[in-house]
Each structure stands twice: as C-alpha cells, then as structure tokens.
Amino acid sequence: MFKKLPGDEARNLVSTTPDTAVVFRPAVVKTPAIVTLLIWLFRLIAGLVRLVVRHPVAVAVPVGLGVIWTLYGRTMALTVGGFVPAMGLSWFLLERDSFLRLVGWRLLAWWRLIVVYRRHWQPVVVISGLGRHLRGRDYLPHLRRVTCDEWADRVSVKMLAGQAVKDWADRAEHLAHGFGAPSCRVAVARAGRLVLTFPRRDPLAVPLPAVPVPDDPDVGPVEIGRCEDGRPLRLKVHGTHVLIAGATGAGKGSYLWGTIRGLLPTIRAGLVQVWALDPKRMELSFGRDLFRGRYAADPAECADLLDEAVSVMQERADRFAGLQRSHTPTIDDPFILVVVDEVAFLTAYQPDKHLRQRITAALATLTTQGRAVGVGIMAALQDPRKEVMNIRNLFPDKIALRLDESEQVDMVLGDGARDRGALADHISPIPHRGAGVGYLRLKTSPDPVRVRAAYVSDADVRDMAQRYGNASTESTDTANGCAGDTGHGCRGGVDGFEYGSEAA
Incomplete structure (x- = not known):
C-alpha cells in the first residue's frame, strides 16, 4: 500500500484508509555552520552598502556625531549636534526652496x-x-x-x-x-x-483667480490654470483641436474663457480670430464684442458660421498646396479658433435634421482638415456618448471635468484612462471645490494629468470685452485696411478682402 516517498520514511500515520493523505517529513539538507555565517555576513554588508547609497544624509548624521564623540568627547558632540539643527533651521527659514529640494x-x-x-x-x-x-x-x-x-x-x-x-x-x-x-x-x-x-x-482644492492677460502676443500654449504638481497649465490650441466634457456646473466656461483671455494680445494684434457658437445664449454672450461680429446663437446662424469657416479652410488649403505643410499665424492668414459651447445641442438635440447634418459635416471637415491651415476647434459638451458626439475621436486633446458615470471617463479620454487614475466621476460637485477641476489627456501622452482652470468671473469677462472689444481695436482694424464693422468682421481671404492687401 505504501509507495516510496521523497524524504524520510512515512511516520506518524493517523489513518491508512485510501482517502487519507500520507503525512511525511521532507528531506532536510544540513548546511555547515560556516556557510550560513558567510551568507549572513554577505547579506549584512550588502544591506549596509545599500543603506548608505540610498540614504546618505540619514547615515552621515549619526555616524558623524559618533566619530566626533569618540575623538573629541561628549561636549563637542553635543555642541555639534545642537549646531546642525540650528543651521538647518536657518537654512529652511532663509532659503526654503533649496532646503526642501536638497534635504x-x-x-x-x-x-x-x-x-x-x-x-x-x-x-x-x-x-x-x-x-x-x-x-x-x-x-x-x-x-x-x-x-x-x-x-x-x-x-x-x-x-x-x-x-x-x-x-x-x-x-x-x-x-x-x-x-x-x-x-x-x-x-x-x-x-x-x-x-x-x-x-x-490636494493642491487644487482652492479656486484659482483669473490668470493675468499676457503682455506679449503669443499663439503658443496658453496659460489658463495650474497642474496638480504646481506647474502652470498651458493649453495648446494652435495646431490641434480640444474637446471639453463635463456635467452641468463642472466649469467648462473656465476653460473657454481662460483660453480666450490668454489669446487677447494676439487678437488685438490681428494674429488670432475667435469665432463663437453659443446655442445656449448664456456663456459666450458676455464677450461678444471680442468676436468682431463672428458670434452666432441661432442654430441656422451657427451652421452658416461653420460653413464660412470651412470656406476659409478650403481657400487656404488651395493657396498652401505645394508651398507649406503647417500654418504660421500672420495678419493675412490669422489663426481662427472656433469656440462651440454645448456642441451636443447642435449635433444631437437639434430638431431640424437638415441643420444637424450641416453642422455635423462642417465640424467633421474642420477637425479632419483644419489643423494644418490654422483653423482650430474648441468644443464643450455635457454628454460624451457616441450617439451624441460621434466625432469625438477627431479631437486629439481632451479634457474630462466632473462626469456622472465612471464609464464616461473612458468615453472622453480613451480606453484605460480611468484605470490610470483619471477619476473624473469622483470630482466634488461642490462648486468651490470641484468647478474647473479635470483631467487632461494630450495626444502625445497616454497618462492623464489632473488640472484646474482659473475662474474667469463675469466682471473679468466684461473688463476683457471693454478693453479688447470692437471699440478698443478700431484703430487696429483701420490700420489693417478695415474701416468700420461690415457685419462679419475683418478676415483674410473671404469676400475678396484680405488683411494688409495692396488693393485695400
């Protein structure tokens, strides 16, 4: 009944029935004591070396005090032991940043x-x-x-x-x-x-005041807030398209107005034009003077404005063909940023099927072809489902603010974003804690970054419109060959009129 088993002979059997497991002692190899001591000594030395390499400061302080105690006595060791903390405290008070970075x-x-x-x-x-x-x-x-x-x-x-x-x-x-x-x-x-x-x-728990308007015109990344690690949040809008998704009250307006605020010097210089689509008639209407007539609220007007942007894009593409592959903003060919608030109303909830198809086709055309010729889209919506926004994958850069469901995070930022830490469904619904907080995922990196946009108040928007609106830019328009408001604003390559053209 018994078979040969590894190790010692089977012993201390409780039962010999077939259903009972056989109990045995495994073979034990007796190691010489000298080998055990050598292994222990090697591990001790390796551990000490690893400790010194990983934590040089923590090791140097007690070892140094011990050496001073041995060579110069207890009094000198206590004196030095008291002097080192005092020196560290002075360093911390005088040069806090360097002390924290180094020690x-x-x-x-x-x-x-x-x-x-x-x-x-x-x-x-x-x-x-x-x-x-x-x-x-x-x-x-x-x-x-x-x-x-x-x-x-x-x-x-x-x-x-x-x-x-x-x-x-x-x-x-x-x-x-x-x-x-x-x-x-x-x-x-x-x-x-x-x-x-x-x-x-949480370094983003406190709302941020509006970022000051830049002094110099720059179409590069626009500073609109702060990242979780303390770096400024600079959002690129030229050469890409941005989709912002968030529930009601999540702070989408902070990203829209923060971007427009950062572009104000370039708008005044004639290097950037902002075209606004505001179907809610609430968010962007405060600063319609900044858009120089390129503001639309009625769905039919929104469709016309998008079709006009497509015409500008196609005209530029015909001129740039074979000459250049990327766009550099100039007065003749400014960068056009089309800002669409609540894009879902235009693409999914619009009852007029013909208008809905026109708008969707125009947005798809602009997002697939507009980047290279200087036409960008910044769109905001509440519901990121595919049947609501079926072209969301055409936006390279995406921002997820507070969302209602965990599945919506991957809808906005891409598969696996929530697993990588983009917990947009956990953002607080309390306005002063969660408004403007979101996760940014760029086309160049799969890892989402937690950010917060600065709050641009109604007073800030009114001040922007007063300082940089149509009245304050009339002299700039006249210098560029545009006198008065034509109802559509000044633009290059449309209706036979261009900035700075000799004919003008």
Missing part, C-alpha cells in the same frame, strides 16, 4: 519609505492580489525607492515577471486605501518598472 524632501521620502511603504508593503500587495504565496515562499514586487515633493509620494516599483500594467491599474483603489492615500495613479517608467503616485494633499 527636506529626501528626509521625508526616507521616513515615508520606512514607516508607510516598507512596513505595509507585503500585506497590501498580497491582499490586493499583486503578490503571490507559493510553496511557503512570498513572491513580491520589488519596492525600489520613494521620492517626495510638495503634494505627493512617487513610489518606484519593479513588477513581477509576467505582470502587466493593467494588473496594477485595476488595483489602484486597493493600493490607495492600503497606504492611506486619497488616490493612486499608475504610470509606466520603462519596461517592467512602474511609478505609483500617492497624493498626500
């Missing part, structure tokens, strides 16, 4: 590594399913290092062989709760390496 954040990273991440690493990754326990041995992803800045911890991790980024993205919420963070974002550093971002606080 402060490193010490915090070391403390967080020991107290938070290394202490809880094994139970968190095992319970979340990212580690494995096989044959009495734990296989865990390697926690490499932790870096800190003003608002977040960034944990560098080496994945187990055979793991995928999606395995970690699906468990981002488990990791956030396991390490006591409000959220977790997963980004790829390189093959097999990830960076987990755990915010410690």
Whole structure:
C-alpha cells in the first residue's frame, strides 16, 4: 500500500484508509555552520552598502556625531549636534526652496519609505492580489525607492515577471486605501518598472483667480490654470483641436474663457480670430464684442458660421498646396479658433435634421482638415456618448471635468484612462471645490494629468470685452485696411478682402 516517498520514511500515520493523505517529513539538507555565517555576513554588508547609497544624509548624521564623540568627547558632540539643527533651521527659514529640494524632501521620502511603504508593503500587495504565496515562499514586487515633493509620494516599483500594467491599474483603489492615500495613479517608467503616485494633499482644492492677460502676443500654449504638481497649465490650441466634457456646473466656461483671455494680445494684434457658437445664449454672450461680429446663437446662424469657416479652410488649403505643410499665424492668414459651447445641442438635440447634418459635416471637415491651415476647434459638451458626439475621436486633446458615470471617463479620454487614475466621476460637485477641476489627456501622452482652470468671473469677462472689444481695436482694424464693422468682421481671404492687401 505504501509507495516510496521523497524524504524520510512515512511516520506518524493517523489513518491508512485510501482517502487519507500520507503525512511525511521532507528531506532536510544540513548546511555547515560556516556557510550560513558567510551568507549572513554577505547579506549584512550588502544591506549596509545599500543603506548608505540610498540614504546618505540619514547615515552621515549619526555616524558623524559618533566619530566626533569618540575623538573629541561628549561636549563637542553635543555642541555639534545642537549646531546642525540650528543651521538647518536657518537654512529652511532663509532659503526654503533649496532646503526642501536638497534635504527636506529626501528626509521625508526616507521616513515615508520606512514607516508607510516598507512596513505595509507585503500585506497590501498580497491582499490586493499583486503578490503571490507559493510553496511557503512570498513572491513580491520589488519596492525600489520613494521620492517626495510638495503634494505627493512617487513610489518606484519593479513588477513581477509576467505582470502587466493593467494588473496594477485595476488595483489602484486597493493600493490607495492600503497606504492611506486619497488616490493612486499608475504610470509606466520603462519596461517592467512602474511609478505609483500617492497624493498626500490636494493642491487644487482652492479656486484659482483669473490668470493675468499676457503682455506679449503669443499663439503658443496658453496659460489658463495650474497642474496638480504646481506647474502652470498651458493649453495648446494652435495646431490641434480640444474637446471639453463635463456635467452641468463642472466649469467648462473656465476653460473657454481662460483660453480666450490668454489669446487677447494676439487678437488685438490681428494674429488670432475667435469665432463663437453659443446655442445656449448664456456663456459666450458676455464677450461678444471680442468676436468682431463672428458670434452666432441661432442654430441656422451657427451652421452658416461653420460653413464660412470651412470656406476659409478650403481657400487656404488651395493657396498652401505645394508651398507649406503647417500654418504660421500672420495678419493675412490669422489663426481662427472656433469656440462651440454645448456642441451636443447642435449635433444631437437639434430638431431640424437638415441643420444637424450641416453642422455635423462642417465640424467633421474642420477637425479632419483644419489643423494644418490654422483653423482650430474648441468644443464643450455635457454628454460624451457616441450617439451624441460621434466625432469625438477627431479631437486629439481632451479634457474630462466632473462626469456622472465612471464609464464616461473612458468615453472622453480613451480606453484605460480611468484605470490610470483619471477619476473624473469622483470630482466634488461642490462648486468651490470641484468647478474647473479635470483631467487632461494630450495626444502625445497616454497618462492623464489632473488640472484646474482659473475662474474667469463675469466682471473679468466684461473688463476683457471693454478693453479688447470692437471699440478698443478700431484703430487696429483701420490700420489693417478695415474701416468700420461690415457685419462679419475683418478676415483674410473671404469676400475678396484680405488683411494688409495692396488693393485695400
């Protein structure tokens, strides 16, 4: 009945029935004591070297005080021990930024590594399913290092062989709760390496005042707010198209008016024209003087204005063919930004089928062909479903503000965006906390960035219209050969009239 088994002979059997598992002791290899000591000594030396390399400041301070105590006595060690904190405090008070960059954040990273991440690493990754326990041995992803800045911890991790980024993205919420963070974002550093971002606080919790109007005309990226890491939020509108999606009260107007505000010097210089479509008759009507007659609210007028933009685009394409492949804003050929508020009303909810088809066809034409000739689209909507906006994939850059459902995040930003940390459905509905907060995903990067646009108040809009509207730009229009308002504003290559033409 008994078969030969590996290890010692079977012993201490409880039962010999066929259904009972055979209990045996596995073979034990007796290791010489000298080999065990050498292995232990090697691990001790390797651990000390690793400690010194990773945490030079934390090691140098106690070692230095110990050396001074040994060579010069206790009094000198205590004196130096008191002088070093005083010097550090003085450095912190006088040069806070350099102290935090060189010392402060490193010490915090070391403390967080020991107290938070290394202490809880094994139970968190095992319970979340990212580690494995096989044959009495734990296989865990390697926690490499932790870096800190003003608002977040960034944990560098080496994945187990055979793991995928999606395995970690699906468990981002488990990791956030396991390490006591409000959220977790997963980004790829390189093959097999990830960076987990755990915010410690929310730097975008407080509303931002309107960004000052730039002094110099620049069509480049427009500063409209702030990113979560403290950098200015600069949104590119020339050479791309931007789609903004968010529920009612999410702050879409802050992005529209923030962009227009940043382009005001270029509008005055004649390098940019903003054409506004405002079917709600509420958001963009405050500053209609900035659009020089290119404002439409009625659906039929919106369709006519879009058709006119298509005509400008096609005329430029005929002139640029074989001469240039990209657009440089000039007075003769300014950059045209078509701003559409609540585009879903024009493309899905418009009862007139003929108008709906005209508008959809014009938007599709502009988004597929307008970028190279200097015609850009910035559209805002509330409902991002495909049947509402079937050309949303034609917008390279997308912004997701507060959304009602988690599935809508991937509809706006693309597949996998929510798994990478774009929790737009978790943004607070309280206006002063969540209005203007969103996630930006550019065509050049798959990782969404949490941002907040500055709030442009009604008073700011009225001031913009008064300072940069038709009245204040009349002299500029006259200098460019346009006297008075023709009802359509001044534009290049339309109705036989061009900026700066000799005929004018």
